[in-house]
Amino acid sequence: MPSILPDGDPVPSDGALPESAIDGLGTRPFGFYVHVPFCVTRCGYCDFNTYTAAELGPGASRDSYAETVIAEIRMARRVLGDVDLPAETVFFGGGTPTLLPPGDLGRILGAIEAEFGLAGGVEVTTEANPESVDEAYLGRLREAGFNRMSYGMQSAREHVLATLDRTHTPGRVPQVAEWTRAAGFEHVNLDLIYGTPGERDEDWLASLDAALAVRPDHVSAYALIVEEGTRLAARVRRGELAAPDDDAMADRYAMADERLSAHGLSWYEISNWAAGPAARCRHNLLYWTGADWWGAGPGAHSHVGGTRWWNVKHPAAYAARLDERVTPAHAREVLGAEDRRIERIMLEVRLADGCPADLLDDAAVERLIADGLLDRQAYDIGRACLTPRGRLLADAVVRDLT
Structure with missing residues (x-):
């Protein structure tokens, strides 16, 4: 969830949508995105709308976050009316959603089910850092209705993880994947990043092989982008680290496609490979095919029927608006x-x-x-x-x- 909010048109205080957005509601796929903006540490490459405990400031709390998001879910029901609109996908992203207790994530999912219903075969995903879950946590998530886990592995090489300011050790991923399967999760995704300064071809191949060794049914591989305002950008600007090389990036992408394809994972979107249609991330397909989704949480973006809007950025401002029973939306645009x-x-x-x-x-x-x-x-x-x-x-x- 990007940290910079675009400009746009004002949103009515009750969040009401134009008739053009409501028209056809229920005939298009519908999903929910829930943004959880908390992290233990800030990774040097990350420009997402996330906050460590030191950055959070007054007026926002992890302890009350679930109730705040539930208030927005109830507002979403009022805005969208009584149209039958069961969620086909629910995706918890961040930040690190699994810094919240599993009971809180379960209560948020339960609120979506209570207000909208969950479609048969619903896909329910949460992102997680490998060090943020254990066997008991995963068991409770599965009991709450989650069926897909997406782990930020990024690399299997310690020196690459160090450059990215990632805190987990490479050996954590296989252990977590084993726990995830034991808990009964149907789908496991691993996120990888290529092009980190100091990464060599052999490092990238080792990361691909380590990811494949844990038998995920989905892998996302993203080229590193040096975002302005991040610690990584400052280090590149000072000459401490080399900027990613475009030719090396192209080579790494080709390596990924060859390696993943050879192990039965086929590309279905430029940065995503899956072991068949059932393993594809259905939630992301909502985004890529222009379906409808409601994004709950600070900075979250939504789209319904050609109208897009985005929430205020800071958790404290987000909570204050919902306490006042007004929309947390910062601005919107109606697409022609x-x-x-x-x-x-x-x-x-x-x-x-x-x-x-x-x-x-x-x-x-x-x-x-x-x-x-x-x-x-x-x-x-x-x-x-x-x-x-x-x-x-x-x-x-x-x-x-x-």
Whole structure:
């Protein structure tokens, strides 16, 4: 959840949405995102809207956080009316959601179920750091209805973890994965980062092999981005660390795709590989395909029917607004038809299934096919799909298409 909030239009104090957003509600997939903004320490590369205990300040507390989020869930029900709207996915992100007691996470999930219902086969995910859970904690989460865990592994090399300011040891991940399976979780994702200063090809391959050794059914691999305002950016600026190298990043991505594919994990989005459709992150697919979701928590973003809004950033301001029974939304935007078309292209072209050809300019597509970035056969049957080379240059492809 990015820490910088964009500008936008004012939101009514009761959070009411325009008719254009409500129209069709219930005919599109619907999910919930719950942002938990607490961390033990701040990683040097992270610019998410998170707070350590020292940074939190007065007016916000982990102890009361669950009740505050539940108040927003109840507000969401009032705003969205009485439309039958069971959540197909619920995703707890952060921060480190598992710094809250499992009972608190369970109560939040229970509030979503009480207000909206949970669809049959609902996907319920929480992110976690490997050191933030143990066997008993995972057992309680599973009893509460969670069925998917996503762990921030990042690397299997201690010197890479140290550069990222990660606090877990590489050996923690296999232990946690074993506990997760023993608790009965259906799906396990591992997040990896490549391109950290000082990381070598052999380090990255070792991380991929260590991740595969614990048999996850989903792996996310992200190129390191040096975000302004982070400790990592300051170190790069001072010359203490080298900036990530684009050629090395491309090589590491190719290594990841080759290694993961060889072990039965197929890419379905540029940075995500899964062991078949059932293992794909259905919640993220809501984002990538323009479905509806409500984001609860400070700084959380929501989207319903072409209207996007985002909550105030600080936990204290967020709690104060809900105490006053007014929307915690900071601002919003209503997307026009052209905005929605461009957004579909930006997101869907990153998927293995691509985006519909009728959204695109034929001349631009033909140029990209000639350059080897889009697949000719897919386009002939109505889809614009990236080639392997196109995946490496996806941002440039999107610029040409939009």
